[in-house]
Amino acid sequence: xxxxxxxxxxxxxxxxxxxxxxxxxxxxxxxxxxxxxxxxxxxxxxxxxxxxxxxxxxxxxxxxxxxxxxxxxxxxxxxxxxxxxxxxxxxxxxxxxxxxxxxxxxxxxxxxxxxxxxxxxxxxxxxxxxxxxxxxxxxxxxxxxxxxxxxxxxxxxxxxxxxxxxxxx
Numbered sequence: 309x310x311x312x313x314x315x316x317x318x319x320x321x322x323x324x325x326x327x328x329x330x331x332x333x334x335x336x337x338x339x340x341x342x343x344x345x346x347x348x349x350x351x352x353x354x355x356x357x358x359x360x361x362x363x364x365x366x367x368x369x370x371x372x373x374x375x376x377x378x379x380x381x382x383x384x385x386x387x388x389x390x391x392x393x394x395x396x397x398x399x400x401x402x403x404x405x406x407x408x409x410x411x412x413x414x415x416x417x418x419x420x421x422x423x424x425x426x427x428x429x430x431x432x433x434x435x436x437x438x439x440x441x442x443x444x445x446x447x448x449x450x451x452x453x454x455x456x457x458x459x460x461x462x463x464x465x466x467x468x469x470x471x472x473x474x475x476x477x
Contacts, residue, residue, distance in 0.1 A: 336453050337370045337420040338362040339428045341441055345401060351394035355401035357438075359391060359428070361418035367398030371419040374402065377462050379470040380410030384463075389414070408436055411470040413462055426454035431465065434473050 340362065345355035352358050361370035374389035391400040406412055414430040426443065433439040446455035 335364055335451075336424045337368070337418040337426045338365075338454065339372075339416065339418040339426040339443060341416070341428050341430065343430075343438055343441070351396065351399075352401045354403060356404045357402050357430075358394070359400045359402060359416055359418070361398040361400070361426075363420065367396070369397050372400045372416065373419065374414060374416040376406035376412050376414055377466060378406060378410045378412040379466050380407060382470075384466075385410070389416070391416075404436075411466055411473060412436075413466055415457070415462060424454070425456075427457045429457065429462070431469065 338361070340360045342358035342360065343356075345352040345358045347353060359372055359374075361368055361372050363370065372391050374391060376385075376387040376389055378385045378387070387406050389402060389405060391402050393399075394401050402414075402416075411434070412432040414428075414432070416428045416430070417425045419425045429440075429442045429444070430438050431440045444455040444457055445452045447453075
């Protein structure tokens with residue numbers, strides 16, 4: 309499972325790095341996920357994962373935000389995530405702050421200005437482990453760029469996964 313998650317994280321990073329150099333300096337931000345965080349790195353010790361924010365294939369100090377979107381005992385919950393700076397440009401650590409019970413999706417964004425953001429969507433399994441990582445993209449003027457993610461898409465995925473967990477019980 310660990311190697312599968314690393315492969316998912318590397319695929320998200322590869323998508324970002326392949327596309328980013330083709331964009332002009334005013335291009336969109338990109339995001340990648342390092343999972344698991346290196347337990348031997350003092351800057352990320354104790355982190356659940358590491359987020360890297362890019363601009364044109366270069367790590368950049370973008371504003372990075374996130375939420376844990378969940379369903380706990382049938383109730384919808386949203387928890388703002390706190391990403392801490394690591395002392396490295398464009399690299400942020402996320403510690404687990406959401407409850408262990410329930411069905412959760414993490415939505416992480418690297419922002420560039422008020423209108424551009426790259427989003428990583430991490431779905432967590434019933435055991436709290438990451439089961440998938442997606443960095444949605446779309447075609448725009450001949451380039452692959454970050455795609456916006458509708459909150460309804462997150463909601464639908466959460467409800468379907470929560471129903472599947474209840475159905476297995």
